[in-house]
Amino acid sequence: MWKESMAVGLTPSTLSPLKEDKAIPMFTNTGVETVQWYPHDTGMFTSSSFDKTLKVWDTNTLQAADVFNFEETVYSHHMSPAATKHCLVAVGTRGPKVQLCDLKSGSCSHILQGHRQEILAVSWSPRHDYILATASADSRVKLWDVRRASGCLLTLDQHNGKKSQAAESANTAHNGKVNGLCFTSDGLHLLTIGTDNRMRLWNSSSGDNTLVNYGKVCNDSRKGLQFAVSCGCSSEFVFVPHGSTIAVYAVHSGERLAMLKGHYKSVDCCVFQPNFQELYSGSRDCNILAWVPPSYEPVPDDDDEAPAKSQLNPAFADAWSSSDEDG
16 A cells, blocks of 8 residues: 655656647637547547637647537536547536537537536546536535436435435535536546545445545645556555645555655646556646656675566556565
8 A cells, every 4th residue: 555655756847848840839828727639539639728719629730620519617528538439429528408419410419407607617428438427516426327318317315315405415425516527437436526625536436425534635726637547456545636736545544655746836637647647737837747656676696585576656556566566
């Protein structure tokens, strides 16, 4: 298990643009909230902004190939990492409706109604093509099967139905705005974060609150909070922006393992890169940092009694590391 003292080995490095002279022309003159690669091809990526648009970009020409316009500010969008039967982009805006944009037709094909306030975060399940999670300022998190016209599948309840249905907090996921959500890599669980300074882990199939206690998870963001969950590690970890630092928690025990320090201003987003087992973070200090695990350091040859051991941080060891070493 990764202990806080071991995080000293995680050293950040600043990423530089590949081409200084080829900035995207007129990307937007307002805040960009979300940027995402097309999951199946790096020839395309999407961005959404406070200018009320979702743009689809051609990576080779750095020109907008398509633009979806909305009546409200766009807070979040997400393309499914697993879908093979649709090309839908879920979009959350200042309005209470979730909109689904079809990249094939170039139009908004569906509207999901059920929330009462703005949609601050959206996320597709990595396990099921048509399952979507949405988080709102109305304190609710809903799971949808977008093929159904009869409403959401589940509304997550922090009390697991044990409180009176007349209670004001019934069928709410948090006691404040819910502005962040993320599925675990296997899609079996969903993590949510609210302005009540709580993070919760849910069973994505039953909708049950697993009651894992993460303690106080500071969240003073007035918009969507973009956090990340590890993938391919021996244990799962969640990386949460916390001021100018990044808090690292064990997903299933709730233990806070480390605070990653390297930025000078508030961290806005985190993304985990599973192929290299690296974490990338973006901050208002205008830097993107890559958090790289230490490399393997074998025991010196003159130590005959001690078996060779890897010094790789266990937090970033893949699921087969221990068995490989034992064998």
